[in-house]
Amino acid sequence: MNVAQAFSDILTTFKRFPIFGALAWLDLQERYHRSVLGPLWMAMSLAIISGSFGFLYARILNIDHSTFIPFITCALFGWLYFQNTMTESTNTFIASAGMIKNAPQPLFGYVARVILRNLLVAAHTLPVALLVLLFYGRILDINPISLVLGTLLLIANLVWMATLMGLLGARYRDVPYIVSYILQFLMFVSPIFWMPDMLRGREWYAEINPLYHWLSLVRDPLLGISIPISSWVFSIASLVVGGVFTFFMFAKYRRRIAFWV
Amino acid sequence: MHDTKHAVPLISLRGVSLIYPVLSVAEASLRRDVVRKLVGGKVGRDRSGGVAVQALDNINIKIEEGERVALYGHNGSGKTTLLRVAAGVYHPTRGDVSISGRVSAMLDISMGMSAEATGRQNIRLLGLHRGIPRKDVEAIIPDIEEFSELGHFFDLPIKTYSAGMTTRLAFAFATAIEPDVLILDEWITPGDASFIARATQRMAEHAARARILLLASHAIPIIKQVCTRVIVLEKGRIVDDGDPESVFARLEAA
Numbered sequence: 394m395n396v397a398q399a400f401s402d403i404l405t406t407f408k409r410f411p412i413f414g415a416l417a418w419l420d421l422q423e424r425y426h427r428s429v430l431g432p433l434w435m436a437m438s439l440a441i442i443s444g445s446f447g448f449l450y451a452r453i454l455n456i457d458h459s460t461f462i463p464f465i466t467c468a469l470f471g472w473l474y475f476q477n478t479m480t481e482s483t484n485t486f487i488a489s490a491g492m493i494k495n496a497p498q499p500l501f502g503y504v505a506r507v508i509l510r511n512l513l514v515a516a517h518t519l520p521v522a523l524l525v526l527l528f529y530g531r532i533l534d535i536n537p538i539s540l541v542l543g544t545l546l547l548i549a550n551l552v553w554m555a556t557l558m559g560l561l562g563a564r565y566r567d568v569p570y571i572v573s574y575i576l577q578f579l580m581f582v583s584p585i586f587w588m589p590d591m592l593r594g595r596e597w598y599a600e601i602n603p604l605y606h607w608l609s610l611v612r613d614p615l616l617g618i619s620i621p622i623s624s625w626v627f628s629i630a631s632l633v634v635g636g637v638f639t640f641f642m643f644a645k646y647r648r649r650i651a652f653w654v
Numbered sequence: 655m656h657d658t659k660h661a662v663p664l665i666s667l668r669g670v671s672l673i674y675p676v677l678s679v680a681e682a683s684l685r686r687d688v689v690r691k692l693v694g695g696k697v698g699r700d701r702s703g704g705v706a707v708q709a710l711d712n713i714n715i716k717i718e719e720g721e722r723v724a725l726y727g728h729n730g731s732g733k734t735t736l737l738r739v740a741a742g743v744y745h746p747t748r749g750d751v752s753i754s755g756r757v758s759a760m761l762d763i764s765m766g767m768s769a770e771a772t773g774r775q776n777i778r779l780l781g782l783h784r785g786i787p788r789k790d791v792e793a794i795i796p797d798i799e800e801f802s803e804l805g806h807f808f809d810l811p812i813k814t815y816s817a818g819m820t821t822r823l824a825f826a827f828a829t830a831i832e833p834d835v836l837i838l839d840e841w842i843t844p845g846d847a848s849f850i851a852r853a854t855q856r857m858a859e860h861a862a863r864a865r866i867l868l869l870a871s872h873a874i875p876i877i878k879q880v881c882t883r884v885i886v887l888e889k890g891r892i893v894d895d896g897d898p899e900s901v902f903a904r905l906e907a908a
Contacts, residue, residue: 415782423770492766496759496784497742564677565684648745651738652674 399644402499413502417509432517435473439521443469450586461588463529463616468585470522471547471611474515475604476576478551481507483569485559490654500650501643504556508548522615534617543610543620546628550607553632553639560646563653579604603631663755663834663866665717665740670749672710672735672890709735710746711890717883722867724877724898727887733870734839736887737761740868741837755834755866758784760841765824769813773804773823776812780827790831798826801856822849829856838869854880874902 406413425431443466451461486493489503526532562568583604592599599605606624613620710732717723725733738744739751741759766783767776777798781791799808802822804815812820825841841853857867857880871877877884877898884901886894894901 409785412782412785419779419782423768426770491764491768492783494738494743495761495764495766498783498785561684567683571684649675651744653677 394641394645395648396641396644399640399647402643402647403501405499406501406505409499409502410505412498413505414509416506417513420506420510421513432514435477435514435518436521439466439469439473439518443521443525446586454587454591456588459529463526463531464588464612465586466522466525467612467615468608470515470518470615471608472580472583472585472604473518474511474611475547475551475607476580477514478508478511478555479558479572479576480569481511482551482555482558483562483572485555486563486650486654493651493654500647501556504552504559507555507559508552512548526615531617536614536617536619539620540611540614543614546625546632547607547610549632550628550635553636556643557635557639560642560650563650564646583608603627606631663719664753665715665835665866665868666750666752667713667715667736667739667746668750670710670713670739670746670751671708672739672744672746672748673706673708674735674744674747676705676707709890710739713749713890713892715885715892715895717866717868719866721883722881723869723883723885724881725868725870725887726872726874726877726884726901731887732890733887734761735890737837737839737868737870740835753835756831757835757837758828758831758833759837759839760824760828761837761839763817763820763824765827767812767820767824770811772811773802773808773815774799776823777827781831784831786831794827794830798823798830801830801852802826818846818849825853825856833865835866835868838867840870840872850876878902 421432428434430437443462447462447465448458450465451458454461481488485503485507486500489506492498493500493503523532526535558568558572562572579602582599582602584599585608589599589605600623606621606627609620609624610628613624713736725736727733735744737759738761739746740753741757741761742751742753743759743761745751765776765780768779771779774795777795778788778791781788802808802819802825804819804823807815807819812823815823821841825838828836828838836857854876867881869881881898884894884896884898885892886901886905894904
């Protein structure tokens with residue numbers, strides 16, 4: 394395990410950030426190159442799901458759609474960003490295998506590539522959330538400071554998770570399937586299609602789900618709700634614990650990535 | 655470890671050994687690993703795989719400015735692994751590597767290129783990945799376009815290329831960026847006679863600028879023509895090291 398080299402790897406990534414940003418951009422260009430909808434696909438996906446689920450579940454749960462639809466749209470915006478990043482993260486190093494094996498660059502840079510690429514995609518879907526808020530007259534409720542801080546905290550958590558998933562995915566080939574299965578399940582037990590205050594009182598089994606808190610970081614500021622203290626605390630704690638653990642995993646296995654991919 | 659400024663070029667390997675894991679399909683399952691650990695190793699007794707390969711064994715080499723070194727040996731002797739260590743892409747399990755100078759390596763035919771992108775776009779991608787400023791990359795594109803002789807294929811996706819065409823493109827790029835250290839793995843294999851002649855000429859021109867050339871090849875005539883030193887590898891160990899004429903004479907006599 395070489396902590397100094399891992400540290401240097403991460404620092405060099407920051408120094409060479411433009412390289413990985415450019416790669417993320419090129420990734421998207423290539424992805425949309427022969428597609429019909431291109432970048433609109435994600436935005437439409439958000440609009441259609443929140444529209445259809447929104448109206449239907451508003452009726453089922455007997456909640457007014459002017460409350461429910463903004464909620465579901467903002468929650469889904471956060472969820473889709475999380476889901477896409479996690480799905481792609483298992484391939485972080487595998488997808489860059491050609492580059493890894495041909496010229497030396499800091500391996501953390503490929504994590505940066507995945508994170509940035511998915512941020513770009515999320516940026517495409519944000520207008521949908523904003524339009525919905527505008528339509529329901531809630532656009533001025535947005536809390537910009539909380540939104541920025543909350544989003545940064547979510548991104549920071551995704552950075553360590555993407556690194557860890559990338560390592561696992563490079564070493565074990567069934568990880569993408571495991572992650573995809575877990576994500577499907579998480580979508581239902583997380584407050585996306587249901588609102589947290591529908592639970593009678595504080596329910597530990599809902600709050601034990603990290604997404605209960607991580608989704609708050611993005612959804613609540615958009616809705617003009619303050620992010621619960623418990624969610625701030627949880628998200629910072631998860632960043633510290635997850636970040637430190639992943640850093641040591643990265644330090645330990647970094648040199649093997651070139652052989653695993 | 656890697657000095658990218660234009661310092662005096664040098665490659666130094668001291669006591670370098672490399673053992674790498676070969677993961678069989680059975681090994682590469684997280685589920686299997688978790689189950690095995692939970693039941694204390696009893697499940698999975700029929701663990702196939704778990705193979706580790708000693709690719710390099712106590713390698714000591716110093717290559718200095720002006721040297722043109724060929725690695726010679728059977729397939730599987732460790733040539734490619736050694737080149738990858740020299741290029742900084744593989745890290746040794748033991749020993750030290752130190753390299754100074756700007757390195758350009760052609761380690762496999764893909765170079766990390768993208769199949770859907772065109773030849774031109776891939777040159778930009780390769781330049782970007784190696785941290786070469788955009789305008790420097792644009793400046794070398796005409797030379798690459800001309801040397802690779804791809805014609806209008808230069809602007810078609812490289813998935814339409816033959817192996818020979820991809821090799822010409824990769825080789826053209828690797829040599830065009832004026833490296834201090836040029837590392838090439840079996841670069842002429844998919845090439846035809848005319849390409850081999852032109853490539854050898856281009857290499858001689860590059861090598862003449864007193865930098866370092868390190869290549870792996872089976873082509874004895876070309877090694878004799880281009881290289882000043884041959885290192886023979888067998889099963890990851892160095893078994894001979896000297897000037898081409900003497901080394902090949904000894905190999906022939908054996």
